[in-house]
Amino acid sequence: MPDTVETDVTSADTPEQLRSAMTDKLLAEGKITSDGVERAFRTVPREVFVPEAPARQAYDVDDVVITKRNGYGVAISSVSAPRIQAFMLEQADLQPGHHVLEIGSSGTNAAMIAEIVGDKGEVTTLDIDQDVTDRATRGLAGTGYDRVNVVLGDGEQGCADHAPFDRILVTVGAWDIPPAWVNQLTEHGTITVPLRMRGVSRSITLRRDGDRLVSVSAEMAGFVRMQGEGAHEEQLLLLHGKEVGLRFDEEPPTHADKLTGALDTARVEEWTGATVGQTEPFDSLHLWLASALPGFCMLSATSDTKLVAPQNRTACPAMTDGSSLAHLALRKVSDDPRTFEFGAHGYGPEAAKLAAELAEQVRVWDRSHRSGPGPQFTIHPAGTPDEQLGEGRVIDKRHTRITISWP
Incomplete structure (x- = not known):
């Protein structure tokens, strides 16, 4: 993902014009398909959340704005590219009134979620890094979305204080699905998560099916990796x-x-x-x-x-x-x-x-x-016997057993 700063912003390119052009492009590409996501993209002023970056970079559909690096120069926090945010929001199928947990906070995405779910909904955005939550708090207050709950905590544990959630959106790369996420989900809720399996990541939306989670969509995506208890190094x-x-x-x-x-x-x-x-x-x-x-x-x-x-x-x-x-x-x-x-x-x-x-x-x-629909991903609890897994590649994680089944 690119992390260079675009500097050729002209005086004619106002944030409002850039926001409109970004949204039009994502609509034309089919990345935005719902009225709610379109409204969020046309409304939320992204530039407020990344004041150190030129407005043109904030609205470039493919540009990631790195907001924090570790001592080795590796990105550990960022505002995801609009294209990625758009398809993940569409994957999540957010509706007015939904209670939503976002794990991994930039502020920008939480503001768009709040715009979609409206005043009758509730949004909680959680991050393990206080620099990140402080930045999100400032941005949300500065854009009128201070009704969002900003929580400092380890994403592995979810956020029991504001549960249950109709939707959980994970905007950091995860290696596993911890029990807290499943336990804090409503009966018909979904989890949208960039999940890494054998070194390959997909943003997957998972819906409950008994004691399992079954994929309903999957898209190619890459994110900075989860920190804390859920971290897993290759x-x-x-x-x-x-x-x-x-x-x-x-x-x-x-x-x-x-x-x-x-x-x-x-x-x-x-x-x-x-x-x-x-x-x-x-x-x-x-x-x-x-x-x-x-x-x-x-x-x-x-x-x-x-x-x-x-x-x-x-x-x-x-x-x-x-x-x-x-x-x-x-x-x-x-x-x-x-x-x-x-x-x-x-x-x-x-x-x-x-x-x-x-x-x-x-x-x-x-x-x-090559031209097929792609595989289905099924998340089983750890300890599920082999005979209950069905066919497909089995990947054993700490909390789960994942099957990848190709039609």
């Missing part, structure tokens, strides 16, 4: 110094040291016949590979390394068996420079086997899931 394995890294959402292989020499072996290539256009999205492929492959991880590589040529140097789907690895790759198709073919590169003693397995799953995705 495990990083570095190869060849810091040139290549493997990130595991669960534990890395028990004998990961055997991977050290894998990249010194000859590369094995397996090509699939499945192609993609230069600007064609294929985000469902990453999710399919995460749900289909054993030993799944995300590979990253420095820009100057020649050890690997991954499909994406920042976050490339990969798999390992502990001594060998394979990752997703792309190559140009000679008769059309704008078209690329998916494949797999393998390294190590089992390179051919892993590359073939990864490539075959790309073909399965291409045949069966």
